[in-house]
Amino acid sequence: METAIILLVGVLISCGLYLMLERNLLRFIFGLILLSNGVNLLIMTAGRLTRAAPSLIPEGEYAPVAELANALPQALVLTAIVIGFGLTVFALVLILRAYERLGTTDGDELSQMIEGEDGDDTSSKFPSSQQAPDYIREPKINPPVLSQVRESKL
Amino acid sequence: MFLGVLLVFLLAFTSPFVIRILGIRYAWFLGLAAFGLTVYFASFLPAVSNGAIVTEQFAWLPSLGINLSFHLDGLSLLFALLISFVGGFIMIYAGGYLKGDQTLGQFYLILLSFMAAMLGLVLSDNLIVMFIFWELTSLTSYFLVAYKHSYESSRNSALQALLVTGSGGLAMLAGFLLLGNIAGSYQISALVAQAELIQSSNLFAPMLILVLLGALTKSAQFPFHFWLPNAMAAPTPVSAYLHSATMVKAGIYLMARLNPALGGGSLWFWLLGIAGALTVLSAGILALKQTDLKKLLAYSTLVALGMLTMLLAVGTSAAVKAAMVFLLAHSLYKAALFMAAGTIDHQTGSRDIREIAGLRKALPVTALAILLASMSLAGLPPKLGFIGKELAYEALIVQPFFLVAAVLANAAMLVVAVLVAIRPFWGRTLKAPRAVKGAPLSLYLGPIVLASLGLIFAIFPDLIELSKLPAVAAVLGKPYEFSLYLFPSSFTAALWLSIITVILGLGLYLIWPRVFALLNRISPQLDIGPAKAYALFITYLPKAAKAATKLIQGETLRRNLGVMMAFSVLLLGFTAFRYNAFANPQFSWSLNAYELFVVLLCAAGAVATVLARTKLMAVTALSVVGFSVALCFILFAAPDLAITQFMVETLLVIIVVLVMIRLPELRRERSFSFLNAVIAVGAGALITGLMLSVLNNPFNPALTQFFEAESVPGGFGRNIVNVILVDFRAIDTLGEIVVLAVAALGVMSLLRPKKEKS
Numbered sequence A: 001m002e003t004a005i006i007l008l009v010g011v012l013i014s015c016g017l018y019l020m021l022e023r024n025l026l027r028f029i030f031g032l033i034l035l036s037n038g039v040n041l042l043i044m045t046a047g048r049l050t051r052a053a054p055s056l057i058p059e060g061e062y063a064p065v066a067e068l069a070n071a072l073p074q075a076l077v078l079t080a081i082v083i084g085f086g087l088t089v090f091a092l093v094l095i096l097r098a099y100e101r102l103g104t105t106d107g108d109e110l111s112q113m114i115e116g117e118d119g120d121d122t123s124s125k126f127p128s129s130q131q132a133p134d135y136i137r138e139p140k141i142n143p144p145v146l147s148q149v150r151e152s153k154l
Numbered sequence B: 001m002f003l004g005v006l007l008v009f010l011l012a013f014t015s016p017f018v019i020r021i022l023g024i025r026y027a028w029f030l031g032l033a034a035f036g037l038t039v040y041f042a043s044f045l046p047a048v049s050n051g052a053i054v055t056e057q058f059a060w061l062p063s064l065g066i067n068l069s070f071h072l073d074g075l076s077l078l079f080a081l082l083i084s085f086v087g088g089f090i091m092i093y094a095g096g097y098l099k100g101d102q103t104l105g106q107f108y109l110i111l112l113s114f115m116a117a118m119l120g121l122v123l124s125d126n127l128i129v130m131f132i133f134w135e136l137t138s139l140t141s142y143f144l145v146a147y148k149h150s151y152e153s154s155r156n157s158a159l160q161a162l163l164v165t166g167s168g169g170l171a172m173l174a175g176f177l178l179l180g181n182i183a184g185s186y187q188i189s190a191l192v193a194q195a196e197l198i199q200s201s202n203l204f205a206p207m208l209i210l211v212l213l214g215a216l217t218k219s220a221q222f223p224f225h226f227w228l229p230n231a232m233a234a235p236t237p238v239s240a241y242l243h244s245a246t247m248v249k250a251g252i253y254l255m256a257r258l259n260p261a262l263g264g265g266s267l268w269f270w271l272l273g274i275a276g277a278l279t280v281l282s283a284g285i286l287a288l289k290q291t292d293l294k295k296l297l298a299y300s301t302l303v304a305l306g307m308l309t310m311l312l313a314v315g316t317s318a319a320v321k322a323a324m325v326f327l328l329a330h331s332l333y334k335a336a337l338f339m340a341a342g343t344i345d346h347q348t349g350s351r352d353i354r355e356i357a358g359l360r361k362a363l364p365v366t367a368l369a370i371l372l373a374s375m376s377l378a379g380l381p382p383k384l385g386f387i388g389k390e391l392a393y394e395a396l397i398v399q400p401f402f403l404v405a406a407v408l409a410n411a412a413m414l415v416v417a418v419l420v421a422i423r424p425f426w427g428r429t430l431k432a433p434r435a436v437k438g439a440p441l442s443l444y445l446g447p448i449v450l451a452s453l454g455l456i457f458a459i460f461p462d463l464i465e466l467s468k469l470p471a472v473a474a475v476l477g478k479p480y481e482f483s484l485y486l487f488p489s490s491f492t493a494a495l496w497l498s499i500i501t502v503i504l505g506l507g508l509y510l511i512w513p514r515v516f517a518l519l520n521r522i523s524p525q526l527d528i529g530p531a532k533a534y535a536l537f538i539t540y541l542p543k544a545a546k547a548a549t550k551l552i553q554g555e556t557l558r559r560n561l562g563v564m565m566a567f568s569v570l571l572l573g574f575t576a577f578r579y580n581a582f583a584n585p586q587f588s589w590s591l592n593a594y595e596l597f598v599v600l601l602c603a604a605g606a607v608a609t610v611l612a613r614t615k616l617m618a619v620t621a622l623s624v625v626g627f628s629v630a631l632c633f634i635l636f637a638a639p640d641l642a643i644t645q646f647m648v649e650t651l652l653v654i655i656v657v658l659v660m661i662r663l664p665e666l667r668r669e670r671s672f673s674f675l676n677a678v679i680a681v682g683a684g685a686l687i688t689g690l691m692l693s694v695l696n697n698p699f700n701p702a703l704t705q706f707f708e709a710e711s712v713p714g715g716f717g718r719n720i721v722n723v724i725l726v727d728f729r730a731i732d733t734l735g736e737i738v739v740l741a742v743a744a745l746g747v748m749s750l751l752r753p754k755k756e757k758s
Helices: A002-020 A025-046 A071-102 A107-118 A147-151 B002-022 B025-042 B045-049 B074-097 B104-123 B127-145 B152-183 B188-199 B204-218 B227-233 B236-244 B248-262 B266-287 B293-314 B317-348 B364-378 B384-396 B400-421 B441-459 B462-467 B471-476 B493-510 B512-522 B530-552 B557-578 B593-611 B615-635 B639-661 B674-696 B702-715 B720-728 B730-757
Strands: B054-061 B066-072
Touching: A002 A025, A002 B557, A002 B593, A002 B674, A025 A071, A025 A107, A025 B593, A025 B615, A025 B639, A025 B674, A071 A107, A071 B639, A071 B702, A071 B720, A071 B730, A107 B557, B002 B025, B002 B104, B025 B074, B025 B104, B045 B074, B066 B074, B066 B104, B066 B127, B074 B104, B074 B236, B074 B248, B074 B317, B074 B441, B074 B471, B104 B127, B104 B236, B104 B248, B127 B152, B127 B204, B127 B227, B127 B236, B127 B248, B152 B188, B152 B204, B152 B227, B152 B530, B188 B248, B204 B248, B204 B266, B227 B236, B227 B293, B236 B248, B236 B293, B236 B317, B248 B293, B248 B317, B248 B471, B266 B293, B266 B400, B293 B317, B293 B384, B293 B400, B317 B364, B317 B384, B317 B441, B317 B471, B364 B384, B364 B400, B364 B441, B384 B400, B384 B441, B384 B493, B400 B493, B441 B462, B493 B512, B557 B674, B593 B615, B615 B639, B702 B720, B720 B730
Parallel strands: none
Antiparallel strands: B054 B066
């Protein structure tokens, strides 16, 4: 049964990652949800699967009497489910706000908008000549061909 | 000694403040301080002359073999004296030259730091400490060259100097580390005893090349010579200092310092010899196409450095003696020439030899200083430069190619000397850009004293002989009987060579206008060489970096994500494959029909999410996945998980739908991306494969057994999962709650402005 489950995990992760590589951010979120479901199953499977009793200790006993399901991965996955939920909701609202402010849910377009804001042009910071004391004159030296670099506006 | 270095640093850092109190007198104060330092170093002269070595050591990183150890032998002493003595005149000169500059305090800060770094460099006895001072000189000289930073050419020149010498310095560091590993010590004085061990090592050749790269870039040897003439963008006091006693001499110092340990082999000889000879020849030719006084002098510095490199390549006693005398002579006359050229520039507003003439009446002392100094440059008697050149010829006579290169370059130097000394001062007074005034004392004191010293030393060579010039013995690594004379008793080969040089030089001067025109005509067509290579490198490096960044770190988020996933899959897959993680997979297929149904439902839901055309379809498919995962949890005995999953899934569907209503419909135009599919399926397959291999390994139930055993006695609970969450891992759960709270706060703050608007 483990083999079937990890095949399912593979399918969930593949589908999730494929959606995360799409342009639409809503699809990205769907991919994220699929991915977290897949990973939760994966953690469960890593702790070995069993159809035996849940990890409960019977009344009056101090230790399990029969074979129980592995409790440790369950505890981990419980946390993961809740955290994944928080992450997904936050990301969803973030996308909603981005759409309301910028009018798009296209990840590529958003990236380009950010790129445009960052685009720095350092050439304005250093004017090539300014008022200098009269003993300082432009040295009569052939400058190295650095000026070309600046023109390309890194 | 170290105290002296620290004192100069202290002076440096207090400069901007003290100069406000002392004003322009501060220059004289600094000059006196530097001369005080000279006297301090000179007090070691008697002891060092007799072969003593003064050492000092402070523990710094003893575990790494790095200590602040300093030693003063003949070579260090010669350099320390030159640095402090010439430095004193530079300080005074800078006060006059940059008078009225608002940032003079900062200028002194950097200049003094540079001086301190240079002193530390020549005094340090530890390779790593030396490297630190070495890079400090590169850094401070960057700021010095870029002093007129409002000009683009200044900034570019400074950057060029920094990049060339800095990358050489890094190569040198690598070489030093190799050297330290071979010799087992970073102590420079300990290397000499290990010379045989070092030179027979397998790593000797790469180590030597790396170390010499540092020396050759710093000393501006071919093919790294181009940065030095461009560094003329610095204010003249800086150029005078950089070219005479410091900076470029640091490379020479390193070669001389390591000569006893690394020198003598054929690789040493050929590397340095060829670099030196090519420098001498190319700089000699390039000097003839200049009319700028500072540029003429810059190329003559290159010739001198090439001569020194050739002499150190030869490495015989005669060659080392010649190198040390030549070095002393060059430091004196070059500082004088640069300062005098700067005085002309400062007083007339021009330093182009075609624009200035007849200055001897206005600047008599400067004229005399330049005349004396350029006699040394030309190698004419009775100057120290003459003695140095004679000794060099004597030493190079064993290597005909080097000798020819030296004679030709010295002939060119004679032309430079005449151009520098005669043109600006004799002839009809041309209309200068500015009315010529007499120069103040601070501007001609340094040139005349330094130029006269070359004369005094030459006429009374006993003065140098008395000190036995212990530098020679230090470079040779063995005692050496030193003697010096101005004129040989008979016509030696070297004297004949000098006569040939003078005749050649005078002939060259007569046809100089034609040579000048020819060189300037053909040079634009010959736009190849190291400088061009540097320009191409500096132009295309950022472009290449940008292209590479664009390729790897795409402009969009998903591109980044795709690249990261692809590389993770490749690297992980390759590693796993290499260590046979996928060998002998064990399959366990035993599934009940209803279990199989749940698994297939879940997979179908996932695929449907990918294929969904509308938002609603996608959400429906997504909830199918979520609820079938919950069913899986039930099937495999995890009721707590199933409950949580049901609740979260329900909430999630509600929230997604609520948000989704306000978002636009999924676009129809999306096209299937084969590459993305490959990456995604590859990642999924890799995870599955890795999990198969994980399940093959035996399971270690120790932790689970602990929780099962301790649940009731320790946690007083019968649901083990719950006990783990709220008892054993309670802090983790608290963290989880905090995360959820923060996410909730974030969601609230993101949603609130919208509410206010409506």
